[in-house]
Amino acid sequence: MKKILSLILCAAIISIALLGAVGCGKRDPNDRGATLLMYLAADPSNLNLDPAKMMYSHEAIKFIGLLFEGITKLDEDGKVVKGMADKWQIIEDPENNLYKLEIELRETKWSDGTPVSAGDFVYAWKRILEPEFDSPAASLLYDIKNARRVKEGDMTIDDLGVGDTDILVLEITFDPDKGKPDYDKFLEYLASPALVPVRADTVDPDPDGWTKRPLTFLTNGPFSVKTIEYNKEVMMERSIYYMLEGKKDENIFKYVEPYRIVLDFSRSLSQIEQAYANNDFLFYLGDLPADKFNEYRNDAVLKDMLSAYSYHFNATQAPFDKAEVRKALSIALDRNRIAEIVSLGVKPATGFVPTGTIDKDNKTSFRDVAGDVISASGDVGQARTLLQQAGVSGGSFTLKIGTGPSERAVAEYAAEVWQGLGFNVTVQEVRGIAYGEAIFSRDYDVIAYTSQSITADAFSVVAPFAKPFSGQRITFLNEGMIDVEPHITGFQNDAYDALIEDLFASNADRALYTQKLHEAEKMLADLSPVAPLYFHTNINVTNEVTGLKYSKFGYTIFSGARLRNYQQYETTVEDTRETIVAQD
Numbered sequence: 001m002k003k004i005l006s007l008i009l010c011a012a013i014i015s016i017a018l019l020g021a022v023g024c025g026k027r028d029p030n031d032r033g034a035t036l037l038m039y040l041a042a043d044p045s046n047l048n049l050d051p052a053k054m055m056y057s058h059e060a061i062k063f064i065g066l067l068f069e070g071i072t073k074l075d076e077d078g079k080v081v082k083g084m085a086d087k088w089q090i091i092e093d094p095e096n097n098l099y100k101l102e103i104e105l106r107e108t109k110w111s112d113g114t115p116v117s118a119g120d121f122v123y124a125w126k127r128i129l130e131p132e133f134d135s136p137a138a139s140l141l142y143d144i145k146n147a148r149r150v151k152e153g154d155m156t157i158d159d160l161g162v163g164d165t166d167i168l169v170l171e172i173t174f175d176p177d178k179g180k181p182d183y184d185k186f187l188e189y190l191a192s193p194a195l196v197p198v199r200a201d202t203v204d205p206d207p208d209g210w211t212k213r214p215l216t217f218l219t220n221g222p223f224s225v226k227t228i229e230y231n232k233e234v235m236m237e238r239s240i241y242y243m244l245e246g247k248k249d250e251n252i253f254k255y256v257e258p259y260r261i262v263l264d265f266s267r268s269l270s271q272i273e274q275a276y277a278n279n280d281f282l283f284y285l286g287d288l289p290a291d292k293f294n295e296y297r298n299d300a301v302l303k304d305m306l307s308a309y310s311y312h313f314n315a316t317q318a319p320f321d322k323a324e325v326r327k328a329l330s331i332a333l334d335r336n337r338i339a340e341i342v343s344l345g346v347k348p349a350t351g352f353v354p355t356g357t358i359d360k361d362n363k364t365s366f367r368d369v370a371g372d373v374i375s376a377s378g379d380v381g382q383a384r385t386l387l388q389q390a391g392v393s394g395g396s397f398t399l400k401i402g403t404g405p406s407e408r409a410v411a412e413y414a415a416e417v418w419q420g421l422g423f424n425v426t427v428q429e430v431r432g433i434a435y436g437e438a439i440f441s442r443d444y445d446v447i448a449y450t451s452q453s454i455t456a457d458a459f460s461v462v463a464p465f466a467k468p469f470s471g472q473r474i475t476f477l478n479e480g481m482i483d484v485e486p487h488i489t490g491f492q493n494d495a496y497d498a499l500i501e502d503l504f505a506s507n508a509d510r511a512l513y514t515q516k517l518h519e520a521e522k523m524l525a526d527l528s529p530v531a532p533l534y535f536h537t538n539i540n541v542t543n544e545v546t547g548l549k550y551s552k553f554g555y556t557i558f559s560g561a562r563l564r565n566y567q568q569y570e571t572t573v574e575d576t577r578e579t580i581v582a583q584d
Contacts, residue, residue: 033238033259034566036545036558038284039272043265045230046432049211051196052128052135055452055460056439058307058536058554061193062286065555066236066261067219068196071103071121071170072187074552078362078456080187084108084116084197084220086168090183097176101183105168109241110199111224118164120197120220126157127203128194131474131482134440136464137194137454138471142504143181145173153474153482182508185457188362193553194454196220222256222559236261256559257547276543283563284542286556290343290406296541302345304356305536305554306453309342310349311399311414311446312439312530316490320445323527324390329446330531331386332417334378338533341413342406345539348376349532352524353458353517356535356554360514366458370518373525374532383421394422397445400430400438407448410533442490450536456552459503462520465529466500467492491529499523 041047041059051068054060073083084105091100108116125144128135131153141147145161161173174181189195202216210216214225223236243255264272264282270289276282288296313320313329320326335348347355350372357366387393399415401407408429415425430438438444454460463469465487472485486492503516538554547560 033253033257034561034563035260035262036258036283036561036563037262037264038282038286039269039276040261040263040284040286040556043231044228044234045212048436049217051198052124052133052137052194055136055194055454056436056449058305058450058452061305061307061452061553062538062555064193064196065221065551065553066223066558067221067225068193069221069242070192070196071105071190074188074191074456076550076552078358078552080184080191083191084121088187092180094180097179099174099176099179099181101172101174101186102165103170103172105170106243107168108220108243110218110220111239111241112218113241114199114218115167116197116220117167118170119167120199121170121195122162122164123200123203124198125162125195126160127198128471129160130157134472134485134488135194136460136469136471137192139463139469139504140189140192140195140455140460142469143174143178143186143507145175147175148468151471151474152468152484178505178508180508182510182513185507185510185513188457189455189459191456192454192460223261226260230265232266234263234265236263258558258561258563261558276541279543283545284540286538286540288344288539288541293343293345293539297345300345300539300541301548301550303538303550303554303556304347304354305538306354306356306456306552307450307536307554308349308352308354308532309346309448309450309534309536310530310532311448312444312489313446313528314442314444314490315487315492315529316442317445319390319392319395322390322392324386325392326528326531327526328383328386328390328421329418329423330528331375331379332383332421333414333531333533334417335374335376335533337378337413338410341409342534345537346534347537349534350374350376352521352530352532353461354453354535356456356552357453357458357461358456358552360510362456366517370521373522378417380417380420387421394424396424396426398426398428400428400435400444400447402435402448403429403431411448439488442488451530453553458517458521462517462524463500463504464488465491465524466497468497469500469504487529489529491527493527496520496523496527 041062047057047060048054049060049063051064054064069083071083071085072080075081086104086106088103105118110116125141128138129147129151138151146155146159149155150157150160163171165171199218202210202218214228217225222242224239226237227235237260238256273289273292276285313326315321339346339348351370351374353366355367359366359369399411401411411427415427418425439449467484467486470487475483499520506512544564545561547562549557
């Protein structure tokens, strides 16, 4: 009964609130802005929102993009624009092989009012480069002096060529062995969501749990987290310190329009879609049940998320230690069929690098240039040939997946195809923390998860498959010897490692760099450490919310979001939100 009454109340409020338009002219000084009730993405309780660890979820980046800001940002077209950076200058001394980048930051504050400093970036980057820290983002920093040696344990973190020469000045010294760097490419990498600043005083005391509580989940972006009620609600609020040069600006709407974003997790996605359809209380849907896609297709906005849903093979155990077996299992699957099963505008994976990724000089699409390195149509005949070449006629293994009807449906299809090749496949759903533990401990035969690109070019996709660029922690052996852990799947190939070394060495030559990116993807298609199945899209529909923009990474930017005629009903909407939260 409480739910029925609250929905009736919401319908009455919002039907009135959506009639008018945001007024022009001077705002009421008591006007705080709109409260947007919406469904954005999966419940954060099942996501890792640590920016340095989020590259295994296309959902997490939708939150991180609202909460954090890096040195630079990428607009929807992939152009580098200023983020935290106010200005930068290049310092060169070619005779002494000295190349530096000095970045002056804007004066702003964290969500708790503490000034953001250059030292916060230094801490975040050093954390990623610590030998015991797992993050594919490490290779984005390898142009910095001594970065690779630090990550491999040959030097201490204090030897890293990055420091804060003043509270708001970040100085980056580049690796002298590589000569003059590609500054534009490095500034593009600094737009990575993985390279945003984080606070040592909140992260160090609780490295795995600091994002789970608003008190320690401090952010420097447009919004901050105010409440987290898992399986019920997350509330984000405009940060009064964002881009306001260290003080409250009289025009609080200058950079961020909405006052609050309230995310509802108390209902299933189907229930939320029904509430949206009834104009009950939701203004924005960031996902849809698959069977509702056609109904919303004409109104939906779809953006490439630069991420791929893939099946990852445990390359350390038979039969997945053989490239022929991995490739056979991959090419046997019909990606067109899989995309139809998932629906929601996803695209068949025709390569490892997702659609939307940029190619040379940010002017072309990598996928358009590369074409299909994986056929969208399954080839069972060729798969059987590869298995014969490998001397494998079948076997039994388990395919681990997350929860959700589309994951289950795709897994059942894949199991059917692989059973036709002689394999006995068991599909096992794994939930919550156990799912992440299975991925990182390599406790699986084959496991499904998303790989999120953390740059807009292909480097962050192809580089981690090379052992020296995996970003995984090092292992200390006897007599002071160390070993770098390979890709998270355990995959390692000497020829591929050598190709990525050449690629990394050529990054100042943009044409050669791009050519080697394409060579790397083709080699991955043959070695098949993972089987990319489809590329994600950010699908969203909205009623009466305007001013939305999108990042090159595909997530929605709500800083300029406007809701009509919200001013007259702010108190009532807030009361309604509290009623919804209080429901049993």
